[in-house]
Amino acid sequence: MVEQLERYGIVQSKRVKEVMEAIDRGLFVPAGSGSPYYDSPMSIGYNATISAPHMHATCLELLEKHLQPGMRALDVGSGTGYLTACFAMMVGPQGRAVGVEHIPELVSFSIDNIKRSAAATLLDDGSLSMHVADGRQGWPEMAPYDAIHVGAAAPEIPQPLLDQLKPGGRLVIPVGTVFQELKVIDKNPDGSISVRDETSVRYVPLTSKAAQLKAY
Numbered sequence: 001m002v003e004q005l006e007r008y009g010i011v012q013s014k015r016v017k018e019v020m021e022a023i024d025r026g027l028f029v030p031a032g033s034g035s036p037y038y039d040s041p042m043s044i045g046y047n048a049t050i051s052a053p054h055m056h057a058t059c060l061e062l063l064e065k066h067l068q069p070g071m072r073a074l075d076v077g078s079g080t081g082y083l084t085a086c087f088a089m090m091v092g093p094q095g096r097a098v099g100v101e102h103i104p105e106l107v108s109f110s111i112d113n114i115k116r117s118a119a120a121t122l123l124d125d126g127s128l129s130m131h132v133a134d135g136r137q138g139w140p141e142m143a144p145y146d147a148i149h150v151g152a153a154a155p156e157i158p159q160p161l162l163d164q165l166k167p168g169g170r171l172v173i174p175v176g177t178v179f180q181e182l183k184v185i186d187k188n189p190d191g192s193i194s195v196r197d198e199t200s201v202r203y204v205p206l207t208s209k210a211a212q213l214k215a216y
């Protein structure tokens, strides 16, 4: 899977290649859902999905410089915990990786997944933590963050996430409803914000728990 992503130019850096090889996607997909290594999103229940490998790789590449050892990362809509585990490996035991997900059952699922993965020791030592909360509010306890990733599409950029971004930090977030763009938002050293569109995407919505579970 990682070799193919590298061949297509989606995995570009040594660090992203290494972390995607270290964190086995197969441990993060519910049993019996088919091959975890196809480049496609898969249902994880609760009207949620694990994102496709090419989207994981794209977001890791966009955030790579902001996931250096000792840095702080926030993963909003952490779902299976796959990307949070990758973030934790990249920032290492001196850094902090925080996952926030509003479905409690998915947080339990993600913790079980991480415990079986190469990131297990980081969960034990507290540099990786998973929380049940509304991610639209971020996770102010550990702010400011060098890297923030949002794994669900927001109608607009949530202000708390901008507030919790460190100057020099980067937020990667899908924005939109029917048509969505993956936005790359940099907070400049003077606190001003630069925004650019990376690519068109299709994510589940960043919404309330009740709205997400309505049709489930």
Ligand SMILES: C[S@@+](CC[C@H](N)C(=O)[O-])C[C@H]1O[C@@H](n2cnc3c(N)ncnc32)[C@H](O)[C@@H]1O
Pocket (backbone or CB within 6 Å): 046, 048, 049, 050, 051, 076, 077, 078, 079, 080, 081, 082, 083, 100, 101, 102, 103, 106, 133, 134, 135, 136, 151, 152, 203, 204, 205, 206, 207, 208, 209, 212
């Ligand atoms: C595409 S899915 C999972 C993405 C995750 N990166 C993965 O690959 O496992 C998006 C997740 O966002 C969660 N979500 C949606 N709205 C949320 C909110 N307001 N707060 C926290 N999580 C939310 C969903 O429950 C879902 O698990």
